Each structure stands twice: as structure tokens, then as C-alpha cells.
Amino acid sequence: MSQNTQHDLIGIADVAAKIPAFLSKVPNLLSGLKQAYLRTPNSPAGLGLAFEKAAARHPEGVALRFEDQSYTYAELNAWANQIGHFYLSLGAKKGDVIAVMVENRPELVASVLGLAKIGVTSALVNTSQVGKVLAHSINLVKPIAVITGDECHHAVDEIRDDLNVAADRLHWFADQNTQLDPGQAPEGFINLAEACDAFAKFNVATTQTVQGKDGLFYIYTSGTTGLPKAVIFTNSRWTLAYGTYGHVLNLNKDDVMYCTLPLYHATGMVVCWCGVIAGAGTLAIRRKFSTSSFWKDVKKFDASAIGYVGELCRYLMDAPESELEKGHRVTKMIGNGMRPNIWDKFKARFGVQEVLELYASSEGNVGFSNVFNFDNTVGFSPTPYAIIEFDKERNEVVRDAKGWCKKVKKGETGLLIGKITHRSPFDGYTDPEKNKSVMMKDVFAKGDAFFNTGDLVRDIGFRHAQFVDRLGDTFRWKGENVSTTQVENMLTEYDKIVEAVVYGVEIPNTNGRAGMAAITLKPDTQLDDTDLKKMVACFKQCLPAYAVPVFLRVQQQVETTGTFKYQKNKLKEQAFDPSQTDERLLVLLPGQDAYCDVSAEVFANIHAYEYRF
Structure with a gap:
């Protein structure tokens, strides 16, 4: 997100002008920050705990919508509990991993929630993967089971001989509403809907034992060795996102978040959903993004907020204008990659008032969010970071005569690095060698350590930045x-x-x-x-x-x-x-x-x- 004009630079006067609108968010934001920062690695934390609290506050409120299906908080919680109880019966325990390969639909959400409640890490497999790459992704995290939707089961079936998973641990969901009709599992797969149906719906006792340091998700990122890397996303990191992004969005029980982003990525699974849970609102999902159906779905679900990435925004802007894009409730959006050249046009055309652009990576320890609602920025960061001079020709950081890195001046572009502290830890990859390659030491002082994001950003002042480009392979x-x-x-x-x-x-x-x-x-x-x-x-x-x-x-x-x-x-x-x-x-x-x-x-x-x- 590079737009090298003085107009984008932010000063005290600009922030002061935003304060009145920001004040209305403060009570909710303070509540979120309290939950995000008043925690230790050993505190009970995470998705399962937060969802149970939302279900207790608003049991009859709608938690999830998909196509013509609708689930209240009580119903979704009960379904997740059955999945949790089933896996506990198989001996699953905190720290185990289960690979989940299901497209955006309720079975995916219920599975992830059920596993979160028992402390099992969900490896969120990209549903586009096939062949050697898919086998690598699954084996990499050493899962005790695989959950696949029928829409993905052929890809899993083709590599089943290459998987290091017991033959009786391939679990399957029919590609339909399995709460009404579990369907008939293909040969070699166990019907998960049928298997869970006999189990109790009350809360599993394990939720309270899940701590911040425990794994919640594995999210896959591209690796420089040519195969995906699995990044651990802990319950502590989820709680941080929940307390910041989730509460900044300021949704309530009457809000509906429409998300077409793949839920195997953190923007959809973490950012969009935690905002919904924080306000006990509704998550409305679609299997895959569709330009022609987008505003129809917004009307159908009565959405008031949307999740986005830059490509989605461009597709919507390219589409011919229609009556469907008017008269909706959408005033907020959260995501990343909004291009500066369409930012103002998008807000004007679709009536959006607040673009909560953010910056974060699955593996990183530094995040930005547009809490003050400025245009053309990934927002403000409360976490310790630096933007340092980088020589693109030599592909290396610039150091002074003493060997220390140099921070860029306001308005300049440099490499973003996040300081590693006990409050901003680097959870890392499954590969220790990869961890070494992204850590920088002795940056500004002997003994300090920073995470190298590999991203070039522009310092626009008041701890705000613009995304410019991505380095590396x-x-x-x-x-x-x-x-x-x-x-x-x-x-x-x-x-x-x-x-x-x-x-x-x-x-x-x-x-x-x-x-x-x-x-x-x-x-x-x-x-x-x-x-x-x-x-x-x-x-x-x-x-x-x-x-x-x-x-x-x-x-x-x-x-x-x-x-x-x-x-x-x-x-x-x-x-x-x-x-x-x-x-x-x-x-x-x-x-x-x-x-x-x-x-x-x-x-x-x-x-x-x-x-x-």
C-alpha cells in the first residue's frame, strides 16, 4: 500500500480530529485490551472459552448462518461439544493435532470449535491443495486424525497411502446439512456426523484447562524450501486478536458479519470470527467468494459488516453498478489489502463508513489495526516494532559504522521488524531452522531480538504505516x-x-x-x-x-x-x-x-x- 504523498502523513492534529468518533469505541476497546493483555501463558484462554461465554450471554442469538442453515449460540455450542466428547472418547488430549480439510460451511466451524474446547490443535489445510503438497502439509503436523468434507475427500483419498495417519482415523462429513442428514460415507472413511450423534451436548470439562500457551490452529504459509510451512497459532494469540481487532470492530448481538474469505486463513477464521464472538453477533459464511452473489447475500443475511482482502474489493468495484449494492446495512469492513487508488471510491460507492484495514501475519509478532479510521493505512500498532533502512539492490538491511540498523524517517519506506518480548513473543514455525532464518539479533543493542516480517512498509507517522511490498521468495x-x-x-x-x-x-x-x-x-x-x-x-x-x-x-x-x-x-x-x-x-x-x-x-x-x- 504505497502512495508516496505528503497527504497521507499523520500528525497530532489529524489524530485529534479523529478522537470524537473514537471515544464511542473506548469502553468496548478497554474491555478487550483488558482481556488481551491481563493474561499469562498459563491463564485459561482462547476460542473455546470465549465462545462459551458468548453462548451463555446470548444462547438464543444466531451464531452462524450458511445458505439456508441457521444455528443459535446454544445449538452451535452443543454441536461442538458433541465433536469434542467424541474425540475425547478416542483418547484425544491437549497438544494433539487433527488436520481439518473442509470448505467454508458449518461443519468446518463446528469441528474447529469442538477441537478448540478440548485443547486439540486444528491444522487448517488449504482446500485447494492436492498431491505431494497436500501429503506434506498433513504429515508435517503429525495429526492423530483427518477430518475432510466430501468436497475434498477425493484429494485426501488419492494420497491416503502416503499419510502417516491410522486407517480408522479418516473422518468424513457429507457435503450437505449433516445435522439433518449425515449421508453415507465412502469406503475407508468414518462418518463423523453419525459417530458424534450419540455423544453429550453439554460443555466439555476441558475448556477451562486450555491455556494461552496451548496451540489452537496450525495455519499454513508458503515456505522458501518450496513446500508449505505450518505456523502455530496459540490460544494466547487468538485472545490478543479477540481483545484488539475483535473489540475495535465494536459489533453487537444485532450485527451480522458476512465472510466469503477462506476460513483456513487467519483473516477469516481469526479476525472476522473473533469480532463476531466479541459482540455475540452472527457470522454469515459463503463457501467461496462470488461477485454476482455478494450483495444478494448481504441482503439475504442482512449483513452489517464484511470481511475482505484487496482482491475482493477490486472485483466488487469492477462489477457493474446494481440496485442490490444500495440500501444495505453494511457500514464496517475488516481485512487487509485495500488499494489506495480505490479506497475512497469503494467507501463512496458502497456506503461504507469504516475500513478497519489491518496488518498481521500468521507467524509474526507485530500487528497494526486502523482503530482511528484513517484512509490508506494498515493502521496503528501498540506492539514494539521498528522500520529500518533496507537496500533492495543488495537485498540486505543497511547498518551504520558500528553495525547497528538504522530507522527510516517519517515518510520513508523500510523493512518492518517486530521486537521479541514476553508480551510480543515469536511463536514460530514447526521448523527450527526456519525460525532462525527470520530472527534478527543485535539490531539496535547487544542482545536484542526482532522478527523479520520480510515486508517493506512506509512510516507515515503516529505509529501508523502503509504496506508497500513483500520481499523474498x-x-x-x-x-x-x-x-x-x-x-x-x-x-x-x-x-x-x-x-x-x-x-x-x-x-x-x-x-x-x-x-x-x-x-x-x-x-x-x-x-x-x-x-x-x-x-x-x-x-x-x-x-x-x-x-x-x-x-x-x-x-x-x-x-x-x-x-x-x-x-x-x-x-x-x-x-x-x-x-x-x-x-x-x-x-x-x-x-x-x-x-x-x-x-x-x-x-x-x-x-x-x-x-x-
């Missing part, structure tokens, strides 16, 4: 983090490709970066029309749709540095512009099943926004 596309190394490994599965260099490139009028791969072919081979189609099918078989490269560049030889690192900077600069290279450039246009050449006309049409990537 991941880029963001379609609201997902894409690992370049993972894609590079998978592209060589195509028999004609011997080497691939993957990087992200910007397409005008889109969020994030689209995947582009510079590929090297086997000697004496060329890509014919059949290849252009077969490559797409091959890539889609081994990669999630968002990771399939949008652009290809056919190279004679990969250019590397003296230490054999790929020369990506030059490739990124030339991107997919045919005037910048004599090499063949290909593009997978929206809705097509084969790559085509990037001609001057196609290039011009991409820049003219003729295609909606």
Missing part, C-alpha cells in the same frame, strides 16, 4: 501466498521443462502479483500448440489454481549469479513486455485452458484492462 496473488520454490519444483513435472525460475509480476489494475515463470526446455525441443494446452492441465493437477503461472517466458538458458542464485530482478523488470525481450512470452488469459503468445496487441489489451485476471 513468496508473492501474493488471489489473496493467497505463493511460494516460488514450490511452483518451480512442480513446473519441472512437465516432461519438456528442465528448469524454471518463478517470480511475481504486477498487472495493472490488479492486486498482488501474478505468477510468471522463466522456463528452460530440454535440448532440441520446442513448445507446440498441444503443449500449450497440456501444460495448463499438468500445472493444475499439481498446483492450486492461484499458483498456476499466468505468464511463461521460454529461455535458452537460466541466468544465475556467481553463487548460482537466479537473477530474478532483471526478469521482474522486463516482466511480460514483448518489447523488452526477443524470447517467447506466453500468457494464460482468464477463462482459457491453454497458453497463447503475448503479442503487442495482447500486451496492450492487458494494460487497457480488457481482461479480468
Whole structure:
């Protein structure tokens, strides 16, 4: 989120002007901060405890809506208890892990809540994953069981021989309202709805024993080794999000949060849902985002708030205006990635008054939230952090003559790092080596330690920042983090490709970066029309749709540095512009099943926004 104008800089006078509107939130915010910060790693904490309190306050209030299904707090709590009691009967205990691969629907929410109540960590598997990547993701966290929805069970079935999970621990939900009809489980899977039905609905006794230090979720992020990393999200971190983001949103029992974001990501599962629980409101979910259905659902669920990522906002802005987008209750939205060039237009067109943009990462220890409702900012951070000078050409931080890092001045861009303290711990990855690689020591003083976010941000004053760019071997596309190394490994599965260099490139009028791969072919081979189609099918078989490269560049030889690192900077600069290279450039246009050449006309049409990537 970079918009280098003096207009965006924030001073005391700007904050003072926001105080009157902010004061109405203060009582609720103070209540949340009290819960967030007056805790220890050994305090009872987390999702299960907070939900039980909300259910006790508002048992007959609607907790969850999906399509034509509706569940009160009492009903959802009882369903989660049955799941909890069932797994306790199997011997599940605090600290165990269960992989959950279900699309956005009530069965996912009830499962995660039930496991949270017994102290079992839910590994929230990306429902787009298949093959080797899926097997890696599940085995990585050593689960005692796998819960899959029928919509994902084929992907699990294909790799079941590669899973380190007992054959009788593959649990299945039918792709329907399983509270009314549990369905018939496929061979080799146990019907979880049927198995849980005989168990008690009263609160499990374990909820009070779950402590802040205990794991709540594993959330997967792209890893530089080419395969997903599992990041532990503790109950303590959830309580922090609940006490801050959840209470800043200031929802109440009459509010409805409409969330189309995938619940295997923290923005949906943590940020949107904790705001709902804090106010004992309603979470309305949709399986997947749909531009054409968005405002219909807002009306249907009578939503007053929405969860978002930048791509979602762009799709809504691109859609033709309709009567459905007027006359709704939505005044608040929470998420990340709102582009500065549409921020004001989005608020004006859709009647949104408050954009609670935030910055946080699943593994990080620093967070920002737009509590004062400024435009074009990820907001304010109460956590200790620094923005330090970074040399993009050398890909390293700038240090002074004494070896200390240097903070940027107001209005400048630098690398965001979060100080590691007992109040801002770094929970880390499952991989100790990965933990070492993202920790910086002796930054400003001997013995200090910081988490390296890998993100460039702009200091705009009064502890506010703007997101600028992401460093390293991941880029963001379609609201997902894409690992370049993972894609590079998978592209060589195509028999004609011997080497691939993957990087992200910007397409005008889109969020994030689209995947582009510079590929090297086997000697004496060329890509014919059949290849252009077969490559797409091959890539889609081994990669999630968002990771399939949008652009290809056919190279004679990969250019590397003296230490054999790929020369990506030059490739990124030339991107997919045919005037910048004599090499063949290909593009997978929206809705097509084969790559085509990037001609001057196609290039011009991409820049003219003729295609909606």
C-alpha cells in the first residue's frame, strides 16, 4: 500500500480530529485490551472459552448462518461439544493435532470449535491443495486424525497411502446439512456426523484447562524450501486478536458479519470470527467468494459488516453498478489489502463508513489495526516494532559504522521488524531452522531480538504505516501466498521443462502479483500448440489454481549469479513486455485452458484492462 504523498502523513492534529468518533469505541476497546493483555501463558484462554461465554450471554442469538442453515449460540455450542466428547472418547488430549480439510460451511466451524474446547490443535489445510503438497502439509503436523468434507475427500483419498495417519482415523462429513442428514460415507472413511450423534451436548470439562500457551490452529504459509510451512497459532494469540481487532470492530448481538474469505486463513477464521464472538453477533459464511452473489447475500443475511482482502474489493468495484449494492446495512469492513487508488471510491460507492484495514501475519509478532479510521493505512500498532533502512539492490538491511540498523524517517519506506518480548513473543514455525532464518539479533543493542516480517512498509507517522511490498521468495496473488520454490519444483513435472525460475509480476489494475515463470526446455525441443494446452492441465493437477503461472517466458538458458542464485530482478523488470525481450512470452488469459503468445496487441489489451485476471 504505497502512495508516496505528503497527504497521507499523520500528525497530532489529524489524530485529534479523529478522537470524537473514537471515544464511542473506548469502553468496548478497554474491555478487550483488558482481556488481551491481563493474561499469562498459563491463564485459561482462547476460542473455546470465549465462545462459551458468548453462548451463555446470548444462547438464543444466531451464531452462524450458511445458505439456508441457521444455528443459535446454544445449538452451535452443543454441536461442538458433541465433536469434542467424541474425540475425547478416542483418547484425544491437549497438544494433539487433527488436520481439518473442509470448505467454508458449518461443519468446518463446528469441528474447529469442538477441537478448540478440548485443547486439540486444528491444522487448517488449504482446500485447494492436492498431491505431494497436500501429503506434506498433513504429515508435517503429525495429526492423530483427518477430518475432510466430501468436497475434498477425493484429494485426501488419492494420497491416503502416503499419510502417516491410522486407517480408522479418516473422518468424513457429507457435503450437505449433516445435522439433518449425515449421508453415507465412502469406503475407508468414518462418518463423523453419525459417530458424534450419540455423544453429550453439554460443555466439555476441558475448556477451562486450555491455556494461552496451548496451540489452537496450525495455519499454513508458503515456505522458501518450496513446500508449505505450518505456523502455530496459540490460544494466547487468538485472545490478543479477540481483545484488539475483535473489540475495535465494536459489533453487537444485532450485527451480522458476512465472510466469503477462506476460513483456513487467519483473516477469516481469526479476525472476522473473533469480532463476531466479541459482540455475540452472527457470522454469515459463503463457501467461496462470488461477485454476482455478494450483495444478494448481504441482503439475504442482512449483513452489517464484511470481511475482505484487496482482491475482493477490486472485483466488487469492477462489477457493474446494481440496485442490490444500495440500501444495505453494511457500514464496517475488516481485512487487509485495500488499494489506495480505490479506497475512497469503494467507501463512496458502497456506503461504507469504516475500513478497519489491518496488518498481521500468521507467524509474526507485530500487528497494526486502523482503530482511528484513517484512509490508506494498515493502521496503528501498540506492539514494539521498528522500520529500518533496507537496500533492495543488495537485498540486505543497511547498518551504520558500528553495525547497528538504522530507522527510516517519517515518510520513508523500510523493512518492518517486530521486537521479541514476553508480551510480543515469536511463536514460530514447526521448523527450527526456519525460525532462525527470520530472527534478527543485535539490531539496535547487544542482545536484542526482532522478527523479520520480510515486508517493506512506509512510516507515515503516529505509529501508523502503509504496506508497500513483500520481499523474498513468496508473492501474493488471489489473496493467497505463493511460494516460488514450490511452483518451480512442480513446473519441472512437465516432461519438456528442465528448469524454471518463478517470480511475481504486477498487472495493472490488479492486486498482488501474478505468477510468471522463466522456463528452460530440454535440448532440441520446442513448445507446440498441444503443449500449450497440456501444460495448463499438468500445472493444475499439481498446483492450486492461484499458483498456476499466468505468464511463461521460454529461455535458452537460466541466468544465475556467481553463487548460482537466479537473477530474478532483471526478469521482474522486463516482466511480460514483448518489447523488452526477443524470447517467447506466453500468457494464460482468464477463462482459457491453454497458453497463447503475448503479442503487442495482447500486451496492450492487458494494460487497457480488457481482461479480468
